[in-house]
Each structure stands twice: as structure tokens, then as C-alpha cells.
Amino acid sequence: MKRSQRIQKLVELSQKKEDTVARLLARQKAKVEQEKQKLEQLQEYASQYESERNLLGMSPYLVTNYQHFVTRLEQAVQQQKGAISQSEHQADQAQQQWLAARTKTKSMDIVRDKHAQQEQKLEDKLEQRQTDEFAMLRFMKSGY
Template identity: 30%
Template sequence: MAASRAARLAPVIEMAEKVERNAAQRLGHLQGQLQIAQGKLQELEQFRANYQEQWIKNGTQGVSGQWLLNYQRFLTQLETAVGQQRRSLAWHENNLDSARKTWQDAYARACGLRKLVERYMAEARRLEDKREQRLLDELSQRLPRSDGY
């Protein structure tokens, strides 16, 4: 009985393990996407720092009003790009957190189902052991005794 319950759960476990594998793959993919977004943000921030250093270097030599206006416009565009990339990074972090929670839930479900099957199998072994012991006890009672009576 317990063994058949365990057998009936096999397709459910397979499905739960497939869901867990898919969640793990998605988690891995999103971790990669987050790393790409972090890299882009670092690149933008480094570019902005280099651009500001150029301003300091050129500013000491004197610059025209037009150069200053162009510098300010481009710096504003860079700041906008950095802000957008930070929002993108936050979006990727939220997606990763959500995927991690989904994977953890799927992993816990698959583990719980495996433990349930193990419990059913252990119960089936115990029942089988009891049945065998009962049979052995019955057989030993039926055998003629050789203790002198």
C-alpha cells in the first residue's frame, strides 16, 4: 500500500523536479543579466569620471563658452544614462530576487515530495518486515517441536 502511494507520486515528483530545474536555469540566466547591467553601470560611471577629468584638465587651460555648453549638455546626458542604468540595475535585482524566491519554493517543494516518498518507502519496508515476521512466526508454530513432548 505504502509502496504504491510512493509509485503514484513519481510523476508528481518528476514534474516538481522539472519546475525546480527550470527555476534554477532562469535564476542563472538572470544572474548573468544582472552582471551585465552592473558592468554597463561601471563603464558609464568610469566614462563620466574620465570626462570630468578632461574638464578639469581643459578647464585649467581655458575654454570657450561653446565648449562649456557642450560639456554641460553631454555631462547631463551622461547623468541621465547613469540614472537609467541604475534603474535598469534595480529592475534586474528585483527580477533576480523574485527568481531566487521562485527557485527556493520549487526546491523546497521537490525536497518535500522526495521526503514524503522516502517516508512511504520506509513505511512499506516496515510493513513488509512485519508481514515476513508474522509468516515466520506462523511457520515456526506449525513445525513439530523436538523438545521431548
């Protein structure tokens, strides 16, 4: 088996690894988007709740309950922002892994191509030598 063919097997393995990491990156990016949508929903809910509270007159008891609810809602918003931050960090790490895998695959492609070119040059030289020898034999047999 030629060296370029052996390297091709490594390139294929590297490509599989790159594809796996690319799928992970896509999942991480989708997760970031989902987390951002959840935050938007929480913020929209908080805004709607605030609008409704201003329209209704509330008893002191309801004001206290409202304040507890608002506090929990603010905590949920902060937690969601933390979840977004964590998801973005994980997506950044996946991006770095993908870039590393992509660089490795490209490097291996270059090495494989280099070996394939060298092999082709050797084959071309051998073919030329055989052609020259054959022509020389024909010339010798023909008697000059």
C-alpha cells in the same frame, strides 16, 4: 505500482520545475552583475571625461556641447541605476520562486520517504508472518 513510486514521479516533476527556476535565478543574477558592470563603465567614462575637460581650455561653444553631453551621461547613469534596480527585483522574485519550488520538492521527498517507510514496514511484517508460518509448518510436519 506502490504509492511511494507514484509519489516519486511527482517528486521528479517538482525537481524539474525547481531546476528550471534555479536556471532562471542564475540568469537573473548574471543580468544584475552585467547591469552593475555597465554602470561602473558609465561612471568611469564620466570620470575620465571630467578629467579631460579640466585639462583642456574650452570655447563657450564647446562648454555648451560639453554640458549637453554631461547631462545625457548623467541620464544614462540614472537609467542604468534603474535597470539595476529592476534586475535586482526580478532576481529577488526568481529567488522567491526557487525557494517555493525547493520547499515543495523537499515536502514531496518527505511524503515519499514516509510512504516508503510504511511500505517497508508492511513488507517486513508480511515477510515475518510468512517466515513464522513456514517455521510452524516445518515444526508441525516434523511431529513436534
